[in-house]
Amino acid sequence: MENIDTNGNGLSHPYNSLIKMRGIWKTYQMGNEQLHALRDVSFDVRRGEYLAIIGPSGSGKSTLMNLIGCLDTPTKGEYWINGEQVAKMTDDELARIRNKEIGFVFQTFNLLARATALHNVELPLIYAGIGSSERHEKAVDALKSVELGDRVTHRPNELSGGQRQRVAIARALVNHPSILLADEPTGALDTHTSAEIMNLFEKLHEEGNTIIVVTHETEVAERAHRIISIRDGEIEKDEKTR
Amino acid sequence: MAFVPSFSIVYESFRLAVGSLRSNKLRTMLTLLGIIVGVTAVIAVVTIINGLDSTVADAFSAQGSTAFSVSKRPLVITSREDFIRFNKRKDVTEQDAEALGRLCDTCWRVGTSINGTGLVKYGENRAENASVRGLSLEMFDIENVSLQAGRLWTDQEGRSGRPLCVVGTDIVDNLFEGRSPYSVIGQEIRIDGIPFTISAVAEPFGKVLGFSRDNFVYVPFEAGQRMFGSRDSIVIHVQVRDSALFETAKDDVRSIMRNRRKKEFSDKDDGFSIDSQDAFIGIYQNATSGIYFATIGVAVISLVVGGIVVMNIMLVSVTERTKEIGLRKAVGAKQSDILLQFMIESVTVTMVGGAIGVFTGYGLAYLLSFVLGFPLLISPSSAFLGVTVSFVVGMISGSYPAWSASRLSPIDAMRNE
Ligand SMILES: Nc1ncnc2c1ncn2[C@@H]1O[C@H](COP(=O)(O)OP(=O)(O)OP(=O)(O)O)[C@@H](O)[C@H]1O
Numbered sequence: 001m002e003n004i005d006t007n008g009n010g011l012s013h014p015y016n017s018l019i020k021m022r023g024i025w026k027t028y029q030m031g032n033e034q035l036h037a038l039r040d041v042s043f044d045v046r047r048g049e050y051l052a053i054i055g056p057s058g059s060g061k062s063t064l065m066n067l068i069g070c071l072d073t074p075t076k077g078e079y080w081i082n083g084e085q086v087a088k089m090t091d092d093e094l095a096r097i098r099n100k101e102i103g104f105v106f107q108t109f110n111l112l113a114r115a116t117a118l119h120n121v122e123l124p125l126i127y128a129g130i131g132s133s134e135r136h137e138k139a140v141d142a143l144k145s146v147e148l149g150d151r152v153t154h155r156p157n158e159l160s161g162g163q164r165q166r167v168a169i170a171r172a173l174v175n176h177p178s179i180l181l182a183d184e185p186t187g188a189l190d191t192h193t194s195a196e197i198m199n200l201f202e203k204l205h206e207e208g209n210t211i212i213v214v215t216h217e218t219e220v221a222e223r224a225h226r227i228i229s230i231r232d233g234e235i236e237k238d239e240k241t242r
Numbered sequence: 243m244a245f246v247p248s249f250s251i252v253y254e255s256f257r258l259a260v261g262s263l264r265s266n267k268l269r270t271m272l273t274l275l276g277i278i279v280g281v282t283a284v285i286a287v288v289t290i291i292n293g294l295d296s297t298v299a300d301a302f303s304a305q306g307s308t309a310f311s312v313s314k315r316p317l318v319i320t321s322r323e324d325f326i327r328f329n330k331r332k333d334v335t336e337q338d339a340e341a342l343g344r345l346c347d348t349c350w351r352v353g354t355s356i357n358g359t360g361l362v363k364y365g366e367n368r369a370e371n372a373s374v375r376g377l378s379l380e381m382f383d384i385e386n387v388s389l390q391a392g393r394l395w396t397d398q399e400g401r402s403g404r405p406l407c408v409v410g411t412d413i414v415d416n417l418f419e420g421r422s423p424y425s426v427i428g429q430e431i432r433i434d435g436i437p438f439t440i441s442a443v444a445e446p447f448g449k450v451l452g453f454s455r456d457n458f459v460y461v462p463f464e465a466g467q468r469m470f471g472s473r474d475s476i477v478i479h480v481q482v483r484d485s486a487l488f489e490t491a492k493d494d495v496r497s498i499m500r501n502r503r504k505k506e507f508s509d510k511d512d513g514f515s516i517d518s519q520d521a522f523i524g525i526y527q528n529a530t531s532g533i534y535f536a537t538i539g540v541a542v543i544s545l546v547v548g549g550i551v552v553m554n555i556m557l558v559s560v561t562e563r564t565k566e567i568g569l570r571k572a573v574g575a576k577q578s579d580i581l582l583q584f585m586i587e588s589v590t591v592t593m594v595g596g597a598i599g600v601f602t603g604y605g606l607a608y609l610l611s612f613v614l615g616f617p618l619l620i621s622p623s624s625a626f627l628g629v630t631v632s633f634v635v636g637m638i639s640g641s642y643p644a645w646s647a648s649r650l651s652p653i654d655a656m657r658n659e
Pocket residue numbers: 028030035036037055056057058059060061062063064107657
């Protein structure tokens with residue numbers, strides 16, 4: 001199956017694929033044993049899709065997200081982003097993609113402990129070479145969009161778990177990436193904030209961004225237009241829901 | 243591909259460097275120590291030797307490199323055997339001086355001196371160990387003595403044995419506390435009990451290496467001869483008009499003097515010694531170059547040790563911040579950005595150490611100049627040298643840790659909890 005036509009409208013022509021994975025394996029060598037976190041994973045994501053990845057704990061969801069986000073390299077298989085083969089990119093090109101194309105919300109937030117919320121959000125802009133006043137403005141806007149406009153000078157240990165998660169989301173959004181990767185973005189949020197974040201994602205999707213969300217929660221998964229289920233590192237189900 | 247970091251990345255790196263240095267003060271202090279010691283050594287030695295050079299140059303240029311002396315014994319004697327041997331030589335006499343004045347065409351001025359020390363008293367006030375010299379009038383030109391008050395004795399007065407003297411400012415200070423040079427002219431002082439009238443006060447020569455050169459009484463050569471004549475040989479001083487004639491004049495003097503002593507060509511010893519400042523300058527330069535090299539050795543060792551410490555601390559810092567590095571790479575930091583971050587951190591430590599070292603070095607030089615009494619010559623070039631050296635140490639010792647940090651993969655770095 002070369003092109004997975006999920007909606008039958010013919011838009012899954014290879015050149016329309018933003019993300020194209022073919023025969024991806026991720027294997028960890030644990031002593032004498034081989035642990036396959038991903039087994040022969042293949043799928044495409046078109047520009048503008050809203051995709052949820054679900055599956056039990058340890059099934060390989062984060063592993064897959066790290067590969068999509070160009071943070072990790074597969075043991076086997078090929079990955080194209082925007083028609084370019086990732087394995088052939090230089091370190092600088094990868095850095096540019098991580099900086100400009102991808103916004104990553106990590107499962108464990110990964111904020112700089114010593115830096116303020118504002119500085120954490122500014123980080124991608126620093127590496128984009130954006131000057132300080134514009135940077136400040138954009139970072140404050142991003143924090144406002146996650147309703148943290150009054151917490152800019154707080155450090156991570158002065159924020160609640162949900163607030164930290166929102167700082168992480170603001171950081172992922174601040175550089176206006178075309179792909180938003182969110183690993184359990186609502187895991188630490190109450191239903192109200194969770195709904196706010198989901199509305200924000202929906203808005204971003206309507207603006208034409210591609211969104212991939214890993215989640216346990218059915219309400220979150222149901223907002224997506226397509227759901228991929230993973231079990232034991234294999235794609236079990238890939239279905240369009242809207 | 244040219245790598246031009248944006249200002250924001252440089253600034254961020256610098257901010258990080260300062261933050262990480264401040265967050266671990268004890269470690270930073272220890273890291274700095276090696277660099278501080280090295281740079282302090284360099285700066286202090288360069289500054290001290292500059293100061294010494296200038297005083298020594300000043301002291302000797304009074305005579306210029308146009309004058310030399312002819313005496314029975316050389317100025318520098320290194321062994322007892324030599325001392326005994328030199329003592330067996332014939333005395334240098336006024337007749338020798340007269341002959342040189344007559345026969346040596348390249349000699350411009352020929353003066354004579356007879357030198358000793360004595361107890362100088364004015365009433366109950368005493369100046370001990372004053373240098374007492376009997377000088378012919380030419381000596382005031384050769385040694386560039388100028389007077390701030392009073393007048394020199396005339397040739398006539400000198401020959402007729404009038405007990406006149408020129409005193410240095412230390413004598414005025416010691417014997418006539420608080421009195422002006424003018425007011426002491428005409429006062430009678432006693433040198434080893436013999437009365438002399440002060441006819442002039444010389445301009446001060448100042449100190450060399452902490453020793454005052456103004457504790458002297460000059461008397462007419464004839465008067466000096468009466469005091470010391472029976473005890474010691476005289477010294478003849480020769481000055482040439484142009485330093486280009488210096489060596490020729492020395493050779494002329496040597497052959498005239500050897501002739502007068504009927505020295506065979508084969509006789510190795512002249513029977514007298516010719517000394518000029520070159521001898522002192524040579525000794526001085528030997529001594530200072532020794533100090534120079536010893537300190538450069540100390541500085542290099544402490545900089546190498548300091549550099550190794552910096553490298554170690556940087557490696558620890560990289561290991562501690564693996565997660566942070568991973569995150570930075572995940573949000574778009576390039577290898578070169580991470581490299582730059584840690585290079586800036588390393589160079590910041592060593593430059594701070596270097597800057598402190600420059601100040602402590604100057605402080606040390608200041609203390610020594612104060613104690614030894616030479617001018618403090620702070621040269622910006624030595625500060626520049628100190629800072630440059632610490633910059634280079636920072637670059638070298640930061641490069642491996644920074645390189646290894648830049649090579650971390652974002653995912654491995656972030657998993658490190
Ligand atoms: N660095 C590693 N070394 C060895 N095994 C690993 C490593 N990273 C992940 N794994 C294994 O790979 C499997 C998939 O892990 P992954 O983090 O992708 O799970 P997940 O689907 O995100 O789970 P969860 O929902 O709990 O976050 C797990 O069994 C895990 O133990």
